[in-house]
Amino acid sequence: MTTRTLGQAIARVVADDNCSGCGACTQLGAGITMQLDARGYLRPRLAPGAGGEPQSSFPDVCPGVRVRPNAEGGRVHPTMGTHVAAWRAWATAPDVRHRGSSGGTLTALSAWLLESGRARSVASAAADPEDPRRTRSLPVVDRAGALACAGSRYAPACSAALPVGAGEAFVGKPCEASATRALHAGQGASAPLILSFFCAGTPSQHATDDLAAELAAGQPIADLWYRGRGWPGQFTVEREGGTTASITYDESWGKRLGPTTQWRCKICVDGIGDSADVVAADLWETDVRGYPTFAAADGCSALIARTERGRQTVLEAVRAGVLAVEEIDMDRLAAVQPLQVQRRTTLFGRLLGVRLAGRRVPDYRGFGLARWALKSPRAAVRALRGSWRRTRRARTALSVEADGPRS
Ligand SMILES: Cc1cc2nc3c(=O)[nH]c(=O)nc-3n(C[C@H](O)[C@H](O)[C@H](O)COP(=O)(O)OP(=O)(O)OC[C@H]3O[C@@H](n4cnc5c(N)ncnc54)[C@H](O)[C@@H]3O)c2cc1C
Numbered sequence: 449m450t451t452r453t454l455g456q457a458i459a460r461v462v463a464d465d466n467c468s469g470c471g472a473c474t475q476l477g478a479g480i481t482m483q484l485d486a487r488g489y490l491r492p493r494l495a496p497g498a499g500g501e502p503q504s505s506f507p508d509v510c511p512g513v514r515v516r517p518n519a520e521g522g523r524v525h526p527t528m529g530t531h532v533a534a535w536r537a538w539a540t541a542p543d544v545r546h547r548g549s550s551g552g553t554l555t556a557l558s559a560w561l562l563e564s565g566r567a568r569s570v571a572s573a574a575a576d577p578e579d580p581r582r583t584r585s586l587p588v589v590d591r592a593g594a595l596a597c598a599g600s601r602y603a604p605a606c607s608a609a610l611p612v613g614a615g616e617a618f619v620g621k622p623c624e625a626s627a628t629r630a631l632h633a634g635q636g637a638s639a640p641l642i643l644s645f646f647c648a649g650t651p652s653q654h655a656t657d658d659l660a661a662e663l664a665a666g667q668p669i670a671d672l673w674y675r676g677r678g679w680p681g682q683f684t685v686e687r688e689g690g691t692t693a694s695i696t697y698d699e700s701w702g703k704r705l706g707p708t709t710q711w712r713c714k715i716c717v718d719g720i721g722d723s724a725d726v727v728a729a730d731l732w733e734t735d736v737r738g739y740p741t742f743a744a745a746d747g748c749s750a751l752i753a754r755t756e757r758g759r760q761t762v763l764e765a766v767r768a769g770v771l772a773v774e775e776i777d778m779d780r781l782a783a784v785q786p787l788q789v790q791r792r793t794t795l796f797g798r799l800l801g802v803r804l805a806g807r808r809v810p811d812y813r814g815f816g817l818a819r820w821a822l823k824s825p826r827a828a829v830r831a832l833r834g835s836w837r838r839t840r841r842a843r844t845a846l847s848v849e850a851d852g853p854r855s
């Protein structure tokens with residue numbers, strides 16, 4: 449049996465580049481903080497002398513070591529995951545729907561959980577008021593706080609570093625959701641309610657900084673948002689004085705932010721928030737090939753209840769008049785999420801390629817990945833070859849890269 453210390457276990461995940469930057473390990477020992485590394489990704493940093501305790505629950509919590517399917521969930525859709533119910537959904541309050549990333553559903557749920565006394569606080573993420581290019585994770589305690597967190601932020605954030613407990617709720621990326629669920633394993637109804645969203649990965653902070661510098665054109669930045677305030681909305685910099693400059697969602701995500709996504713996200717088994725009680729996604733309109741058009745419209749989310757607790761929460765929010773919902777079939781959602789479907793169905797081959805190239809990958813047992821490879825062996829071999837080649841190239845690049853904080 450391995451007897452690693454927490455510090456050694458964290459160092460191994462970081463050295464393998466399997467860290468997602470979720471922040472959960474900061475809750476497992478004293479003297480661990482999250483800081484941006486030279487590439488613009490959040491990584492744990494240990495103070496001198498920290499991390500000497502046994503790793504204990506770290507392998508179960510850290511999504512860079514292992515991820516498991518939602519053990520408390522219902523039926524399993526082959527690509528869209530565990531579910532007990534699914535809806536097309538939007539916030540009924542026009543300001544929340546407008547401000548939200550798609551239908552404003554997570555903001556509506558957060559605000560309602562707080563206002564109805566179902567949660568004392570909701571762990572969320574928002575622009576840092578002192579430097580709006582950066583994203584800060586924080587507990588919100590009222591509707592105004594929840595509204596300030598509306599909208600996706602395509603940059604590093606580590607909401608799983610926030611301690612949440614009984615009577616509190618959590619919103620975060622799938623890796624943060626799975627770490628948070630593992631931190632509260634076995635607590636049943638007293639575990640925090642976990643909300644999440646589909647995620648294609650975390651881009652580098654540098655991509656935001658570079659884009660912000662171009663749009664700010666030398667002037668101080670008062671606010672920065674990636675989308676929302678319309679669906680999908682635009683990447684926008686508001687300069688001090690109130691003028692704004694924007695580029696489209698398609699261009700900002702597709703050409704500037706998305707290409708800088710960190711390694712761990714490229715080999716993620718769970719871009720769909722399988723560990724959550726409730727997960728939101730974009731319910732895009734699509735072209736004839738099934739690819740999202742990103743045409744401007746009133747925001748709409750898909751909401752999936754992955755657990756019975758999640759289903760009850762959504763139905764109560766509907767009864768309270770906070771959310772409008774129409775039931776949908778999981779296949780309809782899969783049809784407008786080609787990236788998530790492609791990632792899941794080719795992952796077995798890609799992981800094998802990475803391993804054959806000499807790199808460790810997280811343990812994803814239980815997701816049935818091998819079944820996809822058996823269904824489409826040719827595609828699996830293609831994925832294996834491609835990822836073997838890319839991994840060899842990346843390893844060479846990594847071995848010459850120096851690591852250190854960037855201010
Ligand atoms: C990194 C990233 C990748 C995404 N990839 C996909 C994808 O592949 N497919 C897809 O359908 N949708 C993707 N989304 C968008 C997401 O699915 C939508 O935000 C979702 O539809 C929820 O919409 P909403 O209007 O209900 O959320 P809102 O009401 O706008 O609420 C968003 C919530 O997310 C939290 N949040 C925002 N950014 C972060 C962050 N970086 N880390 C932690 N918490 C955050 C906020 O605190 C807020 O509570 C991504 C979002 C992000 C941040």
Ligand code: SF4
Binds near residue numbers: 461462467472474510
């Ligand atoms: S993935 Fe999360 S828990 Fe694991 S080392 Fe990185 S920050 Fe820590």
